[in-house]
Amino acid sequence: MSRLLLLVLLPFISGESENEIGEIVLSPHGMGKDHTQRVVLPVSNGHIPPLPCVLLNAGAHEHGQTFTKGNFHYMCNNGTAEVVACIAEDSSVIQLGRTFVRNGIRHKCNVNGDSVTYEQESMCFENGIHYNVGDSFRNGSFKLTCGRDGVAIEGCYLQNEATGILAPGESRIVGKYRHECEKVAEGKVRYTVKVVGCVKDDRVFNVGQVFTDKHIRYQCQLDGTLNVMGCVDEGGMFIELGRDLLVNGMVHRCYKIDRTTFFHKFACDSDRLDVCIANSIVPRFRRSVS
Structure with a gap:
């Protein structure tokens, strides 16, 4: 949030009168009569005309004239620059005592006694509502x-x-x-x-529960995933995942490729498992994606 504070109704000018020579010298507030931005006004028959406003680095402005400096818009009132509005960076005008919201930024032009404060603060806009x-x-x-x-x-x-x-x-x-x-x-x-647990084919299993589906044995993990433990043949014999067995002339294979688990079972006349596997043709298999 940015904040600018400006005192109003206080003279921004200082003047010196030299009636004997019929003129008034006005200079920016705090500056001497010889300042480069001074303004000299003639005095005729003792009559003093409405005074302009002389501001440092902002020039001179006639009585009744409005002008902008920084985030404030002024009106010159007989030598006093009075704030009449606040000005946002996008040149939006915020009247005294008002709040203005645009593009997620809230602008305030607050009046507190003889002072005017300009504030801008970011806001959030969600579902049609502004939030502070x-x-x-x-x-x-x-x-x-x-x-x-x-x-x-x-x-x-x-x-x-x-x-x-x-x-x-x-x-x-x-x-x-x-x-x-x-x-x-x-x-x-x-x-x-x-x-809580695991879901497979619309069935829910508890954490740690072991079950068999289509010759593949699973165990439900704490994070809800299924861990493949191995394969089970028709007789209930368990083959650990990644192992091959040769039992009574039958080869049992349980292995995984990518996310798919395969179970193979086929007959072999050899008593050597490696020979059976090397000479096997592509067998029928059952699989499950885990």
């Missing part, structure tokens, strides 16, 4: 706060709860659901609600 710096508000699942650099995400509101809030990066289990306020990038947050 420091204001917090809700937008969907997120708690937002208006800062000097714009809107920042302060956290996530728990689903179906009025007051529960998660900080970015925080997660919480409520009942059978895990609520996560995930920080995905600088200034970006994602709110998700997941069932």
